[in-house]
Amino acid sequence: MHESSQFLQNEFHALNPEQLQAVHHKTGPALVLAGAGSGKTRVVASRIGALIADGVPPESIVGVTFTNKAAGEMKERVERFVGKNVLISTFHSLGALILRQTIDRLGYSRNFVIYDTEDTEKLLKALMKELFGGMAPFEVKEARAFITEAKNGLSRLADSDLDRLYTLYMERLKAFNALDFDDLLFLPVTLFASHPDILASFQAKWTHLLVDEYQDTNMAQYTLTRHLVEKSKNLFVVGDPDQSIYSWRGANIQNILNFERDYPGAAVFRLEQNYRSTETILSAANAVIQNNARRYEKNLWSTSIEGEKISIYGGASEGDEAQFVAKTVEHLHSNENIPLDEMVIFYRTNFQSRSFEDALIRKKIPYTIIGGLSFYQRKEIKDILSFLRLLEHPQDFISFLRVINTPKRGFGEQFLSKIIAIAKKSGRSVLELFTTCEEPPCHLSPKQKEGWLDFARIMKRLEEIKASQTLPELVRAAITETGYLSVIDADPETRQDRRENLSELIAKAAEWEEVHSQSSLAAFLEEITLATSTDYMDSSSSRLSLMTVHNGKGLEFQVVFLVGMEEDLFPHINSKDSEDKIEEERRLFYVGLTRAKRRLFISSVSYRHLWGGARHMRPSRFLFEIPFELRKRISHPPSLDGMH
DNA sequence: CGCGTCACTCATGAA
């Protein structure tokens, strides 16, 4: 008997009969239809514990979650139950893990670099210029959207121009030894389909697969999963069709709805008891989601207290709305002792955060914005990381483009096309020309000549430091040895901020090296690129969180503010052309509502600054779907209730 | 030929 078995006993004891059944499901496929707040994460963690207690080797279990944060928490939980380390990650990280061991079979090298959306768009833009000159038949963003759709949906492109671009794009990524986000799912599927021996080895290694948030899997994820469990059939998925909110990145709600058809003999468990929210909040959420036509019927219930009515606030402008929220937060914090990190502001689009920031700064309420432009997407961070990426991947042309003229070395478009041609002829990468040529291979102006020597010297120096020093030292060198500080100091407005961000980057590298015993630059870069926005939620300092409803998935708070509930914003204007999209917006609203444990404030305004001008706004149709008896109109924060 | 400025367009969600 394990010494942790008492812990496990206690953990199981707290489960209700339905949860217990799911946890102790024997073998074969299983589907857990779990409503919001029904303890599904706990079921997955407990099941992993139960599998291990039953004698399944921990290294043959794989858990897939939607964010790295959820993965980390679940890992910790399992470790607490049974004292074993289990592989739990997101689909993208799992794809990277598979490819780091096998991608050479597809002609890439194992230390590939991962391109984010910005890198991808830069490459596509260059290729479109190459292919179509100034007359591309579509925009860069459109092209990227189509390519993403094709990869995630495992489908072909219909348009021949797009098809040419796609082919060239894949060729070029391979030449740069780079993968885009979608490749992390798409290439494992390709690999499994074409290399049965590799598939067989993973099937033998991973015999138990558990997937959380299954309603948001796309075709590539579905197929990857299917491949992995083909032999063992031990697939345990958990999800809620009512919370499917990612169709725009290829998620297919049919994956969960057709589970029983796709996996014959699947056991189905339903978790309908909600442990999170008050009766009022739950009834409102149930009533709202009833308006969706095609769904798996379910009814969440709880034994919780009735709770307060849902407060509806209507303001004149976004400034009003922000002030109302800030005042209410202040009141709840100081008069009702609700910690700031137990409250959240949810909005539909990232740009809405601005007015709230203003109001919170004025009231000196500490806050963090989750999502939007993340730390690692900032220009100065990406510039420095590009120097590092280039050390690891000399063929990475996109990173080369980023840093070759930073700071300005007099290298423009003409120079670049010349140097690319020379590199092509000599069969070397552009970077190699710099590091191996004694003399520049073409005519250069004095400034360019100096720049040439300077850049060559920088790369050699960084190379030495990489070989001899620690990771944080290397990051520091990429900032100081490259002349980057002069770039930053040129703008007194942003100087301070950017210097702080760069210090932060050095600190993150130091932190990373402490946690990971062997310091691999490639692994550090990978983790940074695959981080999810909620990964950066800091639980050590109590701050109010601001985020989009999409980012709120899987989280819960005592108090939720759902703001900007207006037609064309939520539901978003781009969703108006089809009933399916409106239903997805409604599910998103449902996700927002069900994050709240005790209190819910919903607000809308009549005028909002959008697209440069003031626009009249009408309250969202979703507001009227909340039963009248569950809501109350308020015009002031709770502290001022008695004044009118 | 490179670089800075200015007018102009455009605006969901994210690993």
Add this chain to the structure above:
DNA sequence: GAGTGACGCG
């Protein structure tokens, strides 16, 4: 309010 392209200067 940010990113991009055209344009004219050095």
